[in-house]
Amino acid sequence: MTESLYPVPAEWARKALVDAERYRALYRESLDDPEGFWRREAQRIDWIRPFSRVDESSFHKADFAVRWFADGTLNLSANCLDRHLAERGDDPAIIWEPDDPAAEGRTLTYRELHRLTCRFANLLKANGVERGDRVTIYMPMVPEAAVAMLACARIGAIHSVVFGGFSPEALAGRIRDCDSRLVVTADEGLRGGKPVPLKANVDEALRDCPGVSRVIMFRRTGADVEMKEGRDIDWAAAMDAAPEDCPPVEMGAEDPLFILYTSGSTGKPKGVLHSSGGYAVWTSLTHQIVFDYRPGQIYWCAADIGWITGHSYIVYGPLANGATSLMFEGVPNWPDPSRIWQVVDKHQVEILYTAPTALRALMREGDQWVSRTSRKSLRLLGTVGEPINPEAWGWYHRVVGEGRSPVIDTWWQTETGGMMIAPLPGAIALKPGSATRPLFGVEPALLDAEGREIAGPGEGALVIKRSWPGQMRTVWGDHSRFFETYFTTFAGYYFSGDGCRRDADGDYWITGRIDDVINVSGHRLGTAEVESALVAHHSVAEAAVVGMPHEVKGQGIYAYVTVNAGLEPDAAMRAELISWVRKEIGPIATPDVIQFAPALPKTRSGKIMRRILRKIAEGELSSLGDTSTLADPSVVDQLIANRTLPV
Numbered sequence: 001m002t003e004s005l006y007p008v009p010a011e012w013a014r015k016a017l018v019d020a021e022r023y024r025a026l027y028r029e030s031l032d033d034p035e036g037f038w039r040r041e042a043q044r045i046d047w048i049r050p051f052s053r054v055d056e057s058s059f060h061k062a063d064f065a066v067r068w069f070a071d072g073t074l075n076l077s078a079n080c081l082d083r084h085l086a087e088r089g090d091d092p093a094i095i096w097e098p099d100d101p102a103a104e105g106r107t108l109t110y111r112e113l114h115r116l117t118c119r120f121a122n123l124l125k126a127n128g129v130e131r132g133d134r135v136t137i138y139m140p141m142v143p144e145a146a147v148a149m150l151a152c153a154r155i156g157a158i159h160s161v162v163f164g165g166f167s168p169e170a171l172a173g174r175i176r177d178c179d180s181r182l183v184v185t186a187d188e189g190l191r192g193g194k195p196v197p198l199k200a201n202v203d204e205a206l207r208d209c210p211g212v213s214r215v216i217m218f219r220r221t222g223a224d225v226e227m228k229e230g231r232d233i234d235w236a237a238a239m240d241a242a243p244e245d246c247p248p249v250e251m252g253a254e255d256p257l258f259i260l261y262t263s264g265s266t267g268k269p270k271g272v273l274h275s276s277g278g279y280a281v282w283t284s285l286t287h288q289i290v291f292d293y294r295p296g297q298i299y300w301c302a303a304d305i306g307w308i309t310g311h312s313y314i315v316y317g318p319l320a321n322g323a324t325s326l327m328f329e330g331v332p333n334w335p336d337p338s339r340i341w342q343v344v345d346k347h348q349v350e351i352l353y354t355a356p357t358a359l360r361a362l363m364r365e366g367d368q369w370v371s372r373t374s375r376k377s378l379r380l381l382g383t384v385g386e387p388i389n390p391e392a393w394g395w396y397h398r399v400v401g402e403g404r405s406p407v408i409d410t411w412w413q414t415e416t417g418g419m420m421i422a423p424l425p426g427a428i429a430l431k432p433g434s435a436t437r438p439l440f441g442v443e444p445a446l447l448d449a450e451g452r453e454i455a456g457p458g459e460g461a462l463v464i465k466r467s468w469p470g471q472m473r474t475v476w477g478d479h480s481r482f483f484e485t486y487f488t489t490f491a492g493y494y495f496s497g498d499g500c501r502r503d504a505d506g507d508y509w510i511t512g513r514i515d516d517v518i519n520v521s522g523h524r525l526g527t528a529e530v531e532s533a534l535v536a537h538h539s540v541a542e543a544a545v546v547g548m549p550h551e552v553k554g555q556g557i558y559a560y561v562t563v564n565a566g567l568e569p570d571a572a573m574r575a576e577l578i579s580w581v582r583k584e585i586g587p588i589a590t591p592d593v594i595q596f597a598p599a600l601p602k603t604r605s606g607k608i609m610r611r612i613l614r615k616i617a618e619g620e621l622s623s624l625g626d627t628s629t630l631a632d633p634s635v636v637d638q639l640i641a642n643r644t645l646p647v
């Protein structure tokens with residue numbers, strides 16, 4: 001495979017915060033003298049009581065812990081707001097671009113964001129929320145979502161943001177798992193001109209959540225929604241009555257900041273828990289050095305706050321750095337595929353961070369949608385969420401950036417809190433498809449099937465050898481699941497779940513998940529989650545779900561379904577099952593293919609052989625491998641004969 005190389009442009013090497021030499025020196029220091037390195041780096045955060053201890057983590061069973069700066073205290077909302085007021089109180093903190101390009105946007109200065117946050121924090125307190133309580137946030141992409149998050153951080157409540165695209169069932173499960181008493185929502189969201197019935201979804205979810213006693217509802221569209229007396233509170237009216245003074249609470253560095261649910265290879269979604277101190281240091285540091293961010297620059301992370309990318313790189317990282325963070329309510333292809341580039345021109349965006357799936361979708365529409373816009377303001381382009389194919393990378397670089405802007409491919413996870421492997425634009429030569437080098441303090445390794453470290457070039461399971469400040473601290477309510485999930489596959493290492501190749505230059509190439517997780521449009525889904533949704537339907541006896549290659553989404557969902565005896569599966573049942581899964585989980589889990597199968601390939605001990613199902617879904621029929629260990633090898637021929645194509 002020939003790899004193209006894009007050297008660091010001379011101007012970047014000269015002006016960037018971190019050049020090649022500095023990267024090498026700092027990276028070495030971060031591994032050789034982590035104590036000194038982090039003691040200094042952590043000064044980017046205003047601590048109330050300085051920490052004396054730095055890293056007290058261990059990945060080994062006997063003394064397992066993830067703990068940083070443990071005796072320090074801080075408040076992250078004060079770091080994101082109060083400390084900027086004197087110098088840049090009137091600078092824009094959030095620029096909000098609404099769904100409809102003809103509608104009026106909003107700009108919130110740091111002072112205004114601070115004022116709203118204080119008011120909302122008081123409103124939460126007035127409704128009984130105390131330090132350590134969980135607050136579920138189910139909001140559209142409006143500044144009030146960030147206000148709700150920051151207000152929780154201010155009073156030490158733990159927020160759990162649930163993506164607005166999740167179904168009432170999925171929302172209810174997440175509310176119950178962390179036992180939230182209060183839900184923050186909006187009447188409706190607005191995406192691509194279509195309303196999303198958030199309040200109605202909350203009402204439905206709360207039928208199964210008796211613990212919730214309050215719902216605070218922001219009016220986004222003014223839709224006529226039901227308000228339940230004694231439970232539901234109108235945001236605007238209550239905010240008017242809330243006092244404006246709300247001192248930030250002194251939090252321990254290891255006190256929980258938020259829970260964010262994410263899918264794994266087994267069971268229900270896990271509540272990934274992040275704490276305050278290390279997360280603040282990690283998101284602030286990575287936002288600054290990877291985007292080479294300088295105050296005053298307009299920065300746009302086009303993710304949703306329902307995902308970790310939105311938490312770390314729309315809200316906490318940029319605001320801790322005093323940045324101007326653009327928040328976009330809409331979608332890339334509405335009203336037309338020029339929308340993203342028009343927003344770039346309108347707000348003179350300098351740094352853009354988005355997902356490969358969006359680029360692939362826009363690339364298909366043709367270059368004319370891009371070339372009719374200026375984009376002269378852009379100086380840096382980033383991607384995240386899934387492997388970027390070299391074609392999409394090249395298009396981003398050549399057509400969108402006109403060759404002027406580095407394209408930064410950033411690898412990380414909900415669990416890592418922030419970026420882990422990414423090229424610093426002034427330091428590292430770029431290779432399309434490679435996330436290149438580890439950031440400071442990140443010590444990756446590749447392991448072979450026996451768990452031995454691969455030296456030099458090679459391919460294996462991607463693990464991290466030591467803790468970093470942004471690492472998740474536990475799975476909410478299930479600390480042993482935390483250890484089991486990440487530290488037992490390879491004892492003594494954090495296992496990412498990803499496969500990865502390291503080339504002769506030492507650059508890392510993520511090859512994708514090697515566990516039972518699929519990545520649909522940069523959204524993570526457990527195959528087990530989709531399977532349990534399917535078998536919950538009264539017609540389904542058994543289901544097995546695997547990923548399949550998909551041109552735009554990266555991966556699609558391929559489901560093999562066995563129906564109950566006596567039923568005759570048909571097109572109507574297929575449609576019914578597809579809408580059933582959408583209802584159970586949400587539209588992101590919509591199966592692309594449902595293949596009805598009289599039987600699934602199983603070993604004699606009854607284990608489904610997913611390897612074979614994956615190959616069939618991928619259309620790789622000539623490389624099915626050994627099928628002789630199957631209880632009934634003829635099942636495979638049947639599956640191949642009935643291979644189903646996406647609808």
Ligand code: WT7
Binds near residue numbers: 308383384415497
């Ligand atoms: C999984 C994590 C990182 C925030 C958004 C997704 C995949 C992520 C890349 C990348 C190749 C990537 C991995 C990872 N992934 N970034 N640059 N190149 N793969 O967070 O939902 O926790 O998903 O996304 O498979 O494990 P997430």
